[in-house]
Amino acid sequence: MGLDATVYCDCFELGRLKSAPKPEWSVFVAEDGSRCSSAGDINLLVDFDKWNIEACEHLDGVLLSLRLGNISLVSALSAQVKKTWADFPILLNRVLYSGSHTGDYIETNLVLGLQAEVARLAHVHAECAEDEEAIRLFHAELEELVSCALRVHKPIAF
Numbered sequence: 001m002g003l004d005a006t007v008y009c010d011c012f013e014l015g016r017l018k019s020a021p022k023p024e025w026s027v028f029v030a031e032d033g034s035r036c037s038s039a040g041d042i043n044l045l046v047d048f049d050k051w052n053i054e055a056c057e058h059l060d061g062v063l064l065s066l067r068l069g070n071i072s073l074v075s076a077l078s079a080q081v082k083k084t085w086a087d088f089p090i091l092l093n094r095v096l097y098s099g100s101h102t103g104d105y106i107e108t109n110l111v112l113g114l115q116a117e118v119a120r121l122a123h124v125h126a127e128c129a130e131d132e133e134a135i136r137l138f139h140a141e142l143e144e145l146v147s148c149a150l151r152v153h154k155p156i157a158f
Contacts, residue, residue: 001100002070003158005145008033009063010152011056018055021048032105033154035061064148066141069134071099077138080126090114091121095142095158105155111146114156118142 011017012027012035021027025048026038035055037048053060068074078096081088090113094106106114121139126132149156 003068003074003095003099003101005066005068005095005141006062006157007064007145007148007152007154008035008061008157009056009058010154011058011061016056018057019051021051021055025051031107031155032157034157063152063154064145066145068095068138068141069099073134074099076131077134080131080135081121081124084124087120088117091117091142101158103158105157106149107155108149108153111149111156114142115146115150118146 012021012029021037022044024039024044027048028036028038030036035052037045037052039045039048055061069077074096078092081092081096085092090106090110094104094110094114118139121135121142124135126135145156148154
């Protein structure tokens with residue numbers, strides 16, 4: 001188990017699809033930024049899922065997906081960041097609070113706040129080289145996620 005983060009593409013919103021969705025699928029953009037269907041029929045949902053996988057150039061609408069770490073690594077990162085917890089409320093409460101949370105997301109209006117926290121994370125250092133390397137990698141991955149989310153105006157989903 002571990003923590004994965006995803007930013008979905010904006011191809012549906014910008015009309016950059018290989019083919020249009022069928023009206024009966026009632027396609028919409030979910031709060032996490034993904035494409036979803038509100039069709040009530042299981043056969044329509046299966047058809048939607050098949051379409052959605054290759055609806056645009058991004059497999060399943062995923063623009064960026066990163067593995068942030070396993071449960072142990074997330075716990076270690078959280079412990080390190082908690083040393084200056086007041087500087088990282090979004091990071092601690094919305095990202096590092098669990099090493100395996102899923103189904104939640106950081107809303108687009110909070111991504112700018114996370115960007116400021118990620119910038120401050122550059123000044124957090126560990127005492128041992130292995131922990132320092134983990135923090136630097138985590139920092140780089142968060143920078144990439146935040147940049148991507150801001151570019152397409154989407155949440156960061158977990």
